[in-house]
Amino acid sequence: MRISRKKRPEKPQIRFKYNEGIRTPRLKIVDDEGNFLGEMDTRDALRMAEEQGKDLIEIVPKGDLHIAKITDYGRFRYQKEKEIKRQKAQQKKIEVKGIRLSSRIGRHDIDLRIRQALKFLEDGDKVKVELMLKGREKGHPDIGREVLNNFVKETGDKTPIKIEQPVSRQGWKFFVIIAPGQNNFQNNQEKAEEQKEDVQGL
Structure with missing residues (x-):
């Protein structure tokens, strides 16, 4: 006898390159508060993030120089997932x-x-x-x-x-x-x- 199982809601797919996954050699860097820290080589930015116990996340992969942020990846991912859920809730068709x-x-x-x-x-x-x-x-x-x-x-x-x-x-x-x-x-x-x-x- 086949037992039907309720399909679990899919988790939002969050895809950002971070840490060693970033291939761009040079980046524009912002800190956890959104302050612009300047342009620097990716390896130097990785070193700075490591010294702070944080991650380097490529948040805007466009333009001459991509923009990356030094922050905690787990918290960053959580915030992005929450934003997507909020947007989906606002788009829900009212019945x-x-x-x-x-x-x-x-x-x-x-x-x-x-x-x-x-x-x-x-x-x-x-x-x-x-x-x-x-x-x-x-x-x-x-x-x-x-x-x-x-x-x-x-x-x-x-x-x-x-x-x-x-x-x-x-x-x-x-x-x-x-x-x-x-x-x-x-x-x-x-x-x-x-x-x-x-x-x-x-």
């Missing part, structure tokens, strides 16, 4: 996911739907929550509106959200669209950490 409720939905099913909504929101997608009134329920349309409002409130208590489309009615169907909100405190904390880690300049 509208659907969740259906009923006016008689039980507590267990409500909790399950909320967890589904949280997962969709965490992935950056919008969520359209629908509820269709049936039979005698049509005589009490306020029930549908109440169930959706409670669902939105409980979801918002667990994660920041914004309401893209308030509870609306189409015939006997009610729906609401919610989207990921912005937790300013968390975002500011993340930005502060990123600024500490980011290598300045080139």
Whole structure:
């Protein structure tokens, strides 16, 4: 019996020549802070990097003289991978996911739907929550509106959200669209950490 395995996400491919892998005989050199140190022979730059316990990385392999940076290769690679992941996240296509409720939905099913909504929101997608009134329920349309409002409130208590489309009615169907909100405190904390880690300049 064949067992299917979930494909792991591919790690960003980072390719920079560094240390003895650099073939250019002469380089423009910048330090860890992005300060220009001047032009020098590659072997002299390698010696300088070694004395500082760092690596020499060719970061701009273009022009008459390529540009290289004296820094820690592991940290440099980590920062580049993080930049690529951030760019991919920004390019992600936002989808509208659907969740259906009923006016008689039980507590267990409500909790399950909320967890589904949280997962969709965490992935950056919008969520359209629908509820269709049936039979005698049509005589009490306020029930549908109440169930959706409670669902939105409980979801918002667990994660920041914004309401893209308030509870609306189409015939006997009610729906609401919610989207990921912005937790300013968390975002500011993340930005502060990123600024500490980011290598300045080139």
